[in-house]
Amino acid sequence: MEQLPVLRRNVKPEDMPALYKRAFERELERVVLAQFQEPGRGDDHHALNRHYARYFTLLATEPHLLDGGLDSFQEFRSRA
Numbered sequence: 001m002e003q004l005p006v007l008r009r010n011v012k013p014e015d016m017p018a019l020y021k022r023a024f025e026r027e028l029e030r031v032v033l034a035q036f037q038e039p040g041r042g043d044d045h046h047a048l049n050r051h052y053a054r055y056f057t058l059l060a061t062e063p064h065l066l067d068g069g070l071d072s073f074q075e076f077r078s079r080a
Contacts, residue, residue: 024056054079 011019031052035045055076064072 020060027052027056 031049035041038045058076058079
């Protein structure tokens with residue numbers, strides 16, 4: 001797996017697309033490897049993949065949902 005660079009205190013707005021892409025690719029790799037290890041749970045994997053895709057799509061356009069707050073969680077759930 002790719003080694004991430006040391007975190008900086010001042011991340012510039014123009015750095016965010018590359019950071020987001022790298023984080024997404026790492027998470028995708030983690031999920032694919034986990035699912036590969038349990039091939040008999042295809043229905044569960046399909047449902048989880050749908051939720052991940054929805055979540056990451058929302059985060060790409062509405063990063064405030066990343067704050068981890070209860071209000072953000074409820075907003076995310078209401079969009080089902």
